[in-house]
C-alpha cells in the first residue's frame with residue numbers, strides 16, 4: 001500500500017465515520033424531540049397526517065410538514081421554503097445522504113423518518129425529492 005492510498009483510505013474511513021456519527025446524533029435528537037413533544041403535549045403527536053396536497057402518485061402517503069417530528073426538524077416539501085432556516089441552495093432531499101428515492105422520482109424514503117409509517121399500509125412516509133430538513137447531509141462522493 002502506498003502512502004497516498006493509505007491516506008485516501010484514512011480520509012474515506014474518517015468521512016464514513018463522520019456520516020455515521022452525524023446520522024446517529026440526528027436520529028437521537030429527533031427521537032428526543034418527538035418524545036419530549038409527546039410528553040409535554042399529550043395527544044398532539046399523531047401519525048403523520050395526509051392531505052390531497054401531498055399524496056404522491058400510487059397513493060403512497062407522504063410525510064406531512066405538520067407531523068411533530070417533521071416540524072421539530074423543520075422539514076419542508078419545497079426546500080425553497082426552508083431558506084430562512086439556513087438551507088444552502090444546493091441542499092435538497094434527493095442529494096441528501098439519508099434519501100433513498102429512485103433517481104428522477106418526485107418522492108422517496110428518508111432514513112431519518114423511516115419509522116413514521118402509515119397506519120393502514122404500514123408503508124413509511126415519503127419525503128419530497130426537492131424537500132429539505134435540518135438533518136440534511138451531503139452524500140459521500142462516488143469516487
Ligand code: SF4
Pocket residue numbers: 075092093094096097098099110111112113127131132133134135136137
Ligand atoms: S433533507 Fe435528508 S434527512 Fe431531511 S427529509 Fe430530506 S432526505 Fe430526509
